Amino acid sequence: MPELVFAEPGERNDLGAFVARAVRLDQQAVVRLRAREGGLVDAWVSTPFDVLATRTARADLAPSDLTVSGNELLAALAVVRGDRLDPGHPQDMLWLSALPPTKHWQRVDQLPAKMVSDLADKGIALAKDNVGPTGNPPASLLDQTVLTVTGEGMAVKVPLRCLFALSGMGFLADDEDETIKVTATDSWMRLDARYGAVVRRRHALLPLLV
Template sequence: MTAPGPARLRLADPTERDDLGAFTARVVRLESSAAVRLTTGDGRVTAWAPTPFDVLVTRSVAGTLDPAEPVTAYASSLLTALAVDRAEAVDPGPGAAWAEELPPETGWTRVDDVPAGALDGLAERGLALAREHAGPMGPPASLMDQTVLTVTPPGGQGRPVSVPMRVLFAMSGMGFLGSPPEGAADGAAGEAAGEGPLVRVSVSGSWTRLDARYGAVVRRRTMSLPLSVAG
């Protein structure tokens, strides 16, 4: 039996290639040894990556995987392939381990939209605090887990969603809130008439997702196995 060949990544056009490359470059900048998980469906390829902030970041571009199965590659190898291999089909590189749980593809409920500029300001203030209080292991967990934003559905219908500082750090570090990464195209979050970019806050089960123009951050809201249960 002939062993299957390497997976091939096909992107719709150079803009989509540059978009995925910009996302991957940001991942490598945050964590040089990070892996990227590629999934495909409905004519799109979605990239997932862990961050040092214990949240996942993701970006979807037009393209396909052949075969149409999830592939995990080192972010650095994928970045090199996207930059060097200009062929129509790209080899993502050597396989890497993936242990992260991915959120569901469907079942998301929009909570509300938040101005990206407001989140950018909160992230900047948080970074200033992190630099002031960082120790040998980086910013304290108390700062990372501090709730910096509570999003309530319009009309108060539904449970409020708390957004911790670590989510904003990830969004800022990936360039999702500020200027667009080089070569990036517009993403899912919209822009109201006369207003700046918006970040859509959605929930699905125990997951929270923040979609900005150039990518999204996803985080579990509850632990799978609580350490204690209040009586």
């Protein structure tokens, strides 16, 4: 039976908040849990904005890589009050997204969280006025670059969809002292806020020739 063991109750509560936001965005969300050295577990979800969101908890996980239903994990987190719980039935086949590398990330710059929050609010208002036939904002709008962050010889273009993911997952804060750290590899970008991070490929994958 899979087992997730938290270092302390606060870690379970924080992961519960993360999973609750993911399920609010997508009722069919699945959560990928991956253990790493130092007694840490990374939780990953794929948001409706084609952006990954992640949060790290101090915990142990067996098996070390497991995908479960967001609803099942959320129910377990809400019901089980001890430090050990069964995160749910393995559903590894439902995880379809590639995960970014764990090494070779380069710090680019830091952004004021309030500025990013204001940009996200403006983008959400614009999206409401440009809803497509499916009821969602068009991809052309989501793919618009709203920020270009430069530093350490890199220029990272941040599309609106990343800000939507930050906002939708509840990661943004209006606190004047809060910042968002921007890191990148050659292929990926990552925006780290206080309550979690969003990650996306910097360049579209080229289609395979057949």
